[in-house]
Amino acid sequence: MRGMRSPPREHWALPPRTHDALKADERARLLELVRDVLSRPTAPYAEDLQVRGVLAFAAARPGIRARLDAHGNAILEWKGKRRRAPLAYSAHLDHPGVELVGRVGRVGRAPVARLHGGVRATALVDAPVRFFDTRDGRAIATARVRTVRERDLELTDVRGELAPGAPGMWDLTPGRVRGTRLFARVCDDLLGAVAILFVLDRLWRERSDAGLIGVFTRAEETGFVGCLGLLRTRALRRDTRVIGLECSPQRASARPGRGAVVRVGDAASVFDPELSDALRSEE
Structure with a gap:
């Protein structure tokens, strides 16, 4: 099993002051x-x-x-x-996200995630996704969207271990x-x-x-x-x-x-x- 992709970089710093509303x-x-x-x-x-x-x-x-x-x-x-x-x-x-709902196909049985939220599904082809454990927020897998059928997204390049019902978010910086x-x-x-x-x-x-x-x-x-x-x-x-x-x-x-x-x-x-x-x- 291949390791997950490295998470996107974060950078937290106070921005330049533009007003005096806050001390x-x-x-x-x-x-x-x-x-x-x-x-x-x-x-x-x-x-x-x-x-x-x-x-x-x-x-x-x-x-x-x-x-x-x-x-x-x-x-x-x-x-x-x-x-x-x-x-x-x-x-x-x-926030709009996905939920792992099953697998499709005979060869390799590609995993499928269902889209929840107001995002146009067809715009998500090749989008990176990161799945999480809701108990502690730990990332458990990464994948990419290969194809879209209505609200169902067929996944590819899965790394890590997917669990049924696991929620996912776009793999962008927190x-x-x-x-x-x-x-x-x-x-x-x-x-x-x-x-x-x-x-x-x-x-x-x-x-x-x-x-x-x-x-x-x-x-x-x-x-x-x-x-x-x-x-x-x-x-x-x-x-x-x-x-x-x-x-x-x-x-x-x-x-x-x-x-x-x-x-x-x-x-x-x-x-x-x-x-x-x-x-x-x-x-």
Whole structure:
């Protein structure tokens, strides 16, 4: 059995300062959070390591309460002292990935992985994949996509030992800082999760009166599975105001580096006119 391909190189360093919004120690803590979260593999239905990381974050900060709902979504809360309708930030812990589902063919019985998430399968031919053990995040095999049939990817150049049901991610760097930019195999939506954790950490350190709920959902990439489950089980109070943090594509009217972007709706409706207007007034 051939050894796995060497993992892509990582480089973690504070980028040049471009604003004064964060103090030096806050920038260092934020980078450490980014590295910690992005280093853990994830995929739809295989977010176990990310969920454990979120729970460990809360356990290290007495006063931040943590719970799991019936669908495995993690919910953290810094209660504060203000008595008003709860405010929640949400992010999803998965990212498009694959799952080993079987083998095809008579000669060599090529392994097949099923694609989960909003990626065009035909664009993945010859893409490198790295498979993981969800118990500890250890890489167990590498492969390349040879052919694609609908959502099934036939694999080749398999190195290591594949296990049934093993999740896989594109074999890209977990994180590499170059200048003022971060390149990573997952930005959507783990950086949203990092932002929530950073704000909760700041509230906890300051013993802030302001309360905040962090909602970390699963399997968003396959149809908002975790989010819809959370809504059905009413895991949040009915009057909770929820702001979703997302990594959306760049638009002509919303470019990176020009401040926060507030997405006010989609093709179906405006999400919440009152809350959207309140966010705009805070700019």
